[in-house]
Amino acid sequence: MKVLVPVKRVVDANVKVRVKADNTSVDTANLKMALNPFCEIAVEEAVRLKEAGSATEVVVVSIGNKAVQEQLRTALALGADRAIHIDTEDELVPVSIAKLLKAVQDKEQAELVIFGKQSIDGDNNQTGQMFAALMDMPQATFASEIKLEANTLQVTREIDGGMQTLKLPLPAVVTADLRLNEPRYASLPNIMKAKRKPLEVFTVADLGVTLKSHQTVVKVTPPAERKAGIMVASVAELVEKLKNEAKVI
């Protein structure tokens, strides 16, 4: 079974971003970049399936400029077998990303495609579902556990009120939630080995996909700052403030 894992390069989760002064976008210049945490969990799950003997090959794919190769190498160091880079300078919305990934899947014919449930920059939570729709595959989003049985996949999902378990025929799409696994750290020998693993590069034109413009970002602004609060010295003072000043209890 081949597993395809689309991954994204994002600003590191611990970096607090700032909006550019001209309100056109978030300033990402010179910030620490990383593999999106949810994508890392997706890669880990695919590698575990391979280690368990369920998967035969793990292919990772990323879309962006040349810099995304750094995150593809990270995924290779975590245990993926080969990587595909779709080279573009354009900022693409999830539906365009999903179309490009469909072109990759049409060639790769993976039986299982694991995404991270959302990227921590755009916070869209769309790409896996859109890809599943374009491929007409069943999906299980927000997965916290997956079990492979013959040609079906049993997935436990984190939903608003608790947990839900679904069974999907393969090929299928899964999006990883936080508690699916705890990703490993890449060892130094594996980081060295990853440098020699195959990495193919395609352009959007190579894939024969025509993309369209869906939206314009009018502006990007910082959120309203909260006014600085006060420190109270005791529980009694806190209760007094909540009752008489804030009037919320």
Add this chain to the structure above:
Amino acid sequence: MAILVLAEHDNAALKLDTAKIVTAARAIGDEVHVLVAGHQCGAVVQAAQALQGVSQVLVADASVYEAHLAENFAKLLVDLAPNYSHILASASSLGKDTLPRVAALLDVAQISEVITVVSADTFVRPVYAGNALATVQSHDAIKVMTVRASAFDAAPEGNSAAVTTLDKVFEARTQFVSQSLTVSARPELGNAGIIVSGGRGMGSGENFGMLEQLADKLGAAVGASRAAVDAGFVPNDLQVGQTGKIVAPNLYIAVGISGAIQHLAGMKDAKVIVAINKDAEAPIFQVADYGLVADLFEAVPELITSLG
């Protein structure tokens, strides 16, 4: 053209989220329809009919809709889409699961977690865990969007909208196996006026009992940080944050929560924030209206007692 809202329900009762999404829909246009898809959900249909501002309730009642699966819900919505300019759902696990599928099948973009309707084609949504707000203008013929329920007031009741029954049934290959939902007498996190939330500082799941007592004194819901959920103290559906529930209560009491960026993303729109933490340097104090540097194992029991 009319606006379609996907109802959020459990086949027995309509969730308050839907009334909030109807308010967002009314900010876009006058004719709002609600789709109730599910099984044996007559009470949900009645509740949707009662929402002010709704002119029609579409009902798709079939056993294949009982588990609310994205696969066939998306096909149902795509079938209805030509009659609508906008398709809205709550940014809930159902909305997030279903609407991207709808958008992709319609070859349009989807706009996630809308918090402000600027005009019929322009919307504001948070990005980067709420550290930036993007104003986005859509060029698509049909706007498909999830809406952050906590950013809108609920539409009041007092209406009896017309009902249209949909006969076409769409099947799914996805099979429902089981579901375990947390049963609680406390208010739902998304709609609670007061939330008492615990973090890694709670130390154990048992210690959350203390927060439950406090919550019961205040008529509050109990929430948790990702750290507390990851540590196994409480189930995942209590998680407040960028990838959990986004809440905006009148009062949010953060106990033993350090205040990571991803947690703040879920609660910084609360009207009043209280932080109780023994670490005076914890980032949670930077967003708190009232901060108390104290050992939570002393402060929380004292708080419970002083609330009588």
